[in-house]
Amino acid sequence: MKVLITGSNGLLGQKLVKLLLDQGVDFVATSRGTNRIDFSARRFEYCELDISNQNEVDEVFGKYEPDAVINTAAMTNVDQCEQEQANCRKLNVDAVKYLVEACERHRTHFIHLSTDFIFDGENGPYKEDDQANPISYYGQSKLDAEQIVKAAKCNWSILRTVLVYGITPGMSRSNIILWVKENLENGKPLKIVDDQWRTPTLAEDLAMGCFLTAMKGASGVFNISGEEMLTPFDMAKRTAEYFELDFSLVTKVDASTFSQPAKRPPKTGFILDKAKEVLGYEPHTFEEGIKILDEQVREMTE
Template sequence: MKILITGSNGLLGQKLVKLLLDQGVDLVATACGTNRIDYLSTPFEYCELDITNQDQVNEVIGKYQPNAVIHTAAMTNVDQCEQEQAGCRKLNVDAVKYLVEACERHNVHLVHLSTDFIFDGEDGPYKEDDKANPISYYGQSKLDAEEIVKAAKCKWAILRTVLVYGITPGMSRSNIILWVKENLENGKSLKIVDDQWRTPTLAEDLAMGCFLTATKGAAGVFNISGEEMLTPFDMAKKTADYFDLDFSLVTKVDASTFSQPAKRPPKTGFILDKAKEVLGYQPHTFEEGIKILDQQVQRMGE
């Protein structure tokens, strides 16, 4: 089986490349610009791909003829999407249209990544068939993309996820665990939100969800996230407990303390019954996620 990944330089993309190589899958990694994964011992095929270029998308999928495309590339910074709506639309909607057309033309299974931000957060946690109602431009762009995928004349799956966290070598993007750890270790006080609920997702779990969907040829919409409903304050507490740090430095605040260009849904999170039953998906707990991250950071420091 051959799987092509878009956005292979991103956090999920890098985790997927490693997982697929470990599983012995024939892999084509694509991203905008040069390959940033230079730490794996197993060689793999890499191809530069600008997903906003329709001709390039069709040419690359036509050339490699994969059985499945796992589409991870997107503009995911919620505030950036609010402020740069034309760029967001190009990456999150137009590019999906090009991918769908290429997958239809070459009879490829498209596995598309989406988000909990298609919901307004008034009634979480959500099942796959709950009604979407985005409250940000990012959420709207991802919902528009879902509609394009659902109308596709090829086999398709939509994997919705929530607050993905993880780490890869050479990646500067932090996450709540490392941010809390670093600040508390340095004795800095933090204000952390306690009125937004999510089911945070370990990047390795999301990669496994993608792998299971593609290799099983599963179709339809699936929720792929963590299982525990937590606020950022809860996540900070679990982080401080794991690393034995002084949690008295953390102050509980509500979301109105911070002004952000894009609105955030108050309570999302997912019910995972379908993914467990159909895909055999089984996520790690948040504590297990912290431990995995800690071990990875230690290995990178060796």
């Protein structure tokens, strides 16, 4: 089996590259611009690909003829999507159409990453067949992409996830664990929301969900996230406890404290029964995720 990864320079993409290398899977990594992954002497094939360029998509499929595509490339900054809607649609919807059409021609299994933000957050946690009702442009773009995938005339899978966290060398965006750790270590007070609930997802777990789906050729929609329903305040408390930091610096606030261009659903989170049963998916606990992150940071700074 040959797997093609899109968005390999991103957090999930980099975790997938490492996992497929570890598993000895034949794959090609693609992303916009040059390869930013450095796994020392571990070599892999890389090809530049802008998935919003239909000609490039067709050329890459013609060259590699993959058995499965794992599409991790997307515009995921929720507020940026709200403010740059045309660009969001180009990356999150039009590009998916190009990929689906290429998969149909090459009889390729298309594995697409989606989000809890297709839901309005009024009735979480959600099962795979619950009714979507996005309240942001980002959420709508991902739902529109899902509808394209579901109409595909090839084997397809949609993996929905929630608040992915992790770390890679040279990563441009932080995550709540490292953000809380850094600020509390520096004695800075924090205001953190306690009225939005999620099931945060370790990036390694999401990569494993992608891997299991590809290897089993599993079709349909799967929820791939963590299991624990937590607020950002809960996450901050567990982070402070793990690193033995002063949690009295953290003040509990509600979402109305902050002004953001895009609305956030109040309570999402996922029920994972289907992924556990069909894929054999088993996520880490949030504490285990913190420990893995801590170990990786130590390795990078040694």
